[in-house]
Amino acid sequence: MNKLIQNQGLNLVLMGLATVPAFSQSKDVKRPNILFVAVDDLKPLIAAYGDKIAVTPGMDRLAKEGFAFQNCYVQQAISGATRASIMTGMRPDKTRVWDLVTDFRQVNPNAVSISEHFIKNGYESAATGKIFHMGSAGPGHDAPSWTMPYVNVKVATYANSTPDKGKKGPALECADVPDNTYQDGLAAEEGIKLMNQLKEKGKPFFLAVGFIKPHLPFVAPKKYWDLYNRDQFQIAPYQKKAVGSPEMAYHVSGELKSYTDIPQFDSYSEKELEYLPVDKQKELIHGYYAATSYMDAQLQKVLNELDRLGLAENTIVVLWGDHGWHLGDHGLWNKHTDFENATHACMLMRGTKGMLQNAKPTTQCEFVDIFPTLCDLTGVPTPKYLDGVSLVPAMKNPTVQLREYAMSQYPRSKSMGYSIRTKQFRYTVWIGDYYSAEKPFSAAKIEAVEMYDYVKDPLETKSVIGDKAYAKDEAMMKDMFEDAMEREHKQYVNYSKLANWQTPISTDSNKKGRKMGSIE
Ligand SMILES: [Ca+2]
Numbered sequence: 033m034n035k036l037i038q039n040q041g042l043n044l045v046l047m048g049l050a051t052v053p054a055f056s057q058s059k060d061v062k063r064p065n066i067l068f069v070a071v072d073d074l075k076p077l078i079a080a081y082g083d084k085i086a087v088t089p090g091m092d093r094l095a096k097e098g099f100a101f102q103n104c105y106v107q108q109a110i111s112g113a114t115r116a117s118i119m120t121g122m123r124p125d126k127t128r129v130w131d132l133v134t135d136f137r138q139v140n141p142n143a144v145s146i147s148e149h150f151i152k153n154g155y156e157s158a159a160t161g162k163i164f165h166m167g168s169a170g171p172g173h174d175a176p177s178w179t180m181p182y183v184n185v186k187v188a189t190y191a192n193s194t195p196d197k198g199k200k201g202p203a204l205e206c207a208d209v210p211d212n213t214y215q216d217g218l219a220a221e222e223g224i225k226l227m228n229q230l231k232e233k234g235k236p237f238f239l240a241v242g243f244i245k246p247h248l249p250f251v252a253p254k255k256y257w258d259l260y261n262r263d264q265f266q267i268a269p270y271q272k273k274a275v276g277s278p279e280m281a282y283h284v285s286g287e288l289k290s291y292t293d294i295p296q297f298d299s300y301s302e303k304e305l306e307y308l309p310v311d312k313q314k315e316l317i318h319g320y321y322a323a324t325s326y327m328d329a330q331l332q333k334v335l336n337e338l339d340r341l342g343l344a345e346n347t348i349v350v351l352w353g354d355h356g357w358h359l360g361d362h363g364l365w366n367k368h369t370d371f372e373n374a375t376h377a378c379m380l381m382r383g384t385k386g387m388l389q390n391a392k393p394t395t396q397c398e399f400v401d402i403f404p405t406l407c408d409l410t411g412v413p414t415p416k417y418l419d420g421v422s423l424v425p426a427m428k429n430p431t432v433q434l435r436e437y438a439m440s441q442y443p444r445s446k447s448m449g450y451s452i453r454t455k456q457f458r459y460t461v462w463i464g465d466y467y468s469a470e471k472p473f474s475a476a477k478i479e480a481v482e483m484y485d486y487v488k489d490p491l492e493t494k495s496v497i498g499d500k501a502y503a504k505d506e507a508m509m510k511d512m513f514e515d516a517m518e519r520e521h522k523q524y525v526n527y528s529k530l531a532n533w534q535t536p537i538s539t540d541s542n543k544k545g546r547k548m549g550s551i552e
Contacts, residue, residue, distance in 0.1 A: 062346065063154070063410050063412070064346050064347060064348050064410050065348070066155075066237070066239070066349075066410070067239050067241070067334070067347050067348070067349045068163075068241070069241050069331060069350065070242040070354065071243050071246075071352065071354070071378070072242070073248070073357055074324065075378065076353070076378040077320075077324065078092065080092065080100035080392070081100065085265070086325070088324060090328040094331075094349060097389050098380060098382030099380065099388070099392070099393055100391075101379040101381070103397065103453075103455070104376075104377045104379040104399070104401075104438070105396070105398050105439070106440055107399055107439075107441065109355040109375055110131075111132060112129055112165035114399065115163070116129035117399060118354070118402055119136075120140075121146065121402075121420055122417070122419050123400060123419045123520070125468045125520065126419065126527055127139075130443050132167050132168060133167050135169065136168070142530070142531040145174060145177045147238045149412070149415065150410075153412040155179075156179045157178050157180070157238040158180040158230060159173060159178050160219050160226060161242030161244065187213075189201065189214075190249070191214070201249065202292050203288065203291035203294055203319070204250045204293070204319040205250070206254050208253065209253050209254075211253060211329065211330065214251055215244050216243045216244060216245050216326065219243055219244075220331075220333040220334055223239065223334050226239055227239055227343070231343065243330060243331070245323040245327040246320050246327060247323075250319025250322060251323065252319075252323045256326040259322070259325050262314050262318050265317040265318055265321075268313075269491065270492075272363065274362065274482070274494055275493065275495065276497060278482065280479070280480060281369060281370065281449065281460070282364065287365070287366040287368075288316075288365040295309070297309075307363060308360070308365070313360050316365070317359055346384055346385070348410070349382040350402060351378070353377055353379075357374065361491065361492075369442060370440055370442045370458075370460050371492055372458065372486070374442075375440040375451065379399070379402070381427070393427065393432075395426045395432060395433045395434045396435040396436065396455070397438060398435070400419040402420070403415075404418050404420045405423040407422070408424045417526070419523065437452040437453055437454045437512060439452050439520075446465060447479055448466075448467055449461070449462045449463075450513070450517065452513055452516055456505075457509055459509035459510070459512070461480075462479045469521050469523070472518075472521050482495040483497050483502070483505075483506060
């Protein structure tokens with residue numbers, strides 16, 4: 033039954049591609065442009081996802097004029113891995129990037145990035161800011177991805193402090209400075225220049241603009257802090273480990289602790305005294321919102337330029353936050369887990385003239401779906417080896433369900449936690465011995481299993497594995513998970529033949545990836 037539903041979903045998409053292309057090609061109509069906006073560490077804390085506090089008119093506008101995918105999940109909640117995956121349309125076991133240092137072209141020379149694919153189909157492409165993870169992109173910010181030279185906008189992180197070289201400063205900064213003091217202000221300015229140059233060239237374009245806020249440190253001009261009162265913010269209501277969950281599901285929030293003003297608190301401790309102090313938690317939450325509003329104001333400048341140049345009607349806009357974020361739930365900060373707050377992502381799109389507006393597609397979806405969706409929307413051929421499905425049917429009818437579940441994964445030491453999320457449940461299985469989809473799934477290597485019921489327990493306070501009341505649901509999720517792993521392995525084998533991979537991945541790059549993946 034599960035397989036049937038899954039296959040039906042895929043068939044629907046394939047039929048759509050074969051018979052009714054979303055974009056009808058004709059000689060007189062130019063393919064749509066793409067404005068591709070990457071946002072670092074942005075969780076879905078905006079009005080389109082139910083947030084009542086965030087002041088984000090830019091993203092609110094995109095959602096009102098387009099689509100806010102309500103149930104979009106990241107492939108792996110860390111920049112290097114999620115970005116390699118989004119940019120190539122493949123899950124991490126196929127990109128072979130699970131960390132912050134691997135360039136996908138080094139370990140998967142056959143992979144083609146999405147903008148490179150659009151170049152091959154007649155597009156100009158340009159980029160500024162963070163699109164790939166900086167530490168894992170080759171020279172020129174992955175030069176094959178752009179027809180124009182990449183524009184680097186890196187500046188000093190802080191306006192008011194200068195940490196020693198290679199060291200971090202405070203986790204927050206509120207300074208009365210102009211927007212372009214920080215990198216995102218410059219990224220908007222350079223993105224606007226590139227947009228003008230691309231328009232002059234006259235060909236369809238793929239313009240990527242990457243913003244680095246609200247990633248830590250939460251630095252933003254004072255006017256964005258002033259949009260909020262600190263008293264508005266509540267700390268996460270549940271800051272303990274989920275009952276029945278394994279240690280390996282967690283980390284010690286080392287990324288946050290590496291900033292100079294953060295005490296060495298004990299993440300996921302049962303001892304209240306060892307939590308991050310409440311005042312510091314509220315300051316960090318305020319900083320996260322301020323940094324988000326700052327980034328949003330830069331997005332508005334780019335959207336306004338699209339209007340001014342008369343390009344908006346024939347430009348598809350996609351905006352993704354590269355993964356979610358823990359703001360204190362389970363005592364966790366940062367990302368680096370398979371829990372809801374790290375994996376649930378912000379994904380907005382705006383179509384060309386005539387497409388639906390103010391739509392909130394409810395289908396489960398994943399970031400690997402972005403690549404085939406943009407192909408479908410522009411009439412560019414979709415590579416057959418991609419792991420995702422086109423979301424266009426859900427953009428025509430937001431109630432259409434294309435996936436039964438979304439899949440995420442996160443490595444911890446020698447183990448990989450694969451997690452499937454249906455509308456109601458999350459089922460996470462930790463598999464040891466450097467397992468990846470390269471190998472057939474084996475239950476013998478399972479180290480821990482977790483399951484959460486989001487209808488009854490949205491804060492993930494208790495794993496229901498072994499709970500008799502959930503016996504049927506658990507059996508259903510187990511079946512679905514085993515089907516998913518079988519499919520992943522099959523897809524891996526098919527792709528490895530296509531890519532002519534001679535060497536197994538369970539060697540150095542795999543082990544290096546696992547080690548880095550667990551670093552905070
Ligand atoms: Ca990130």
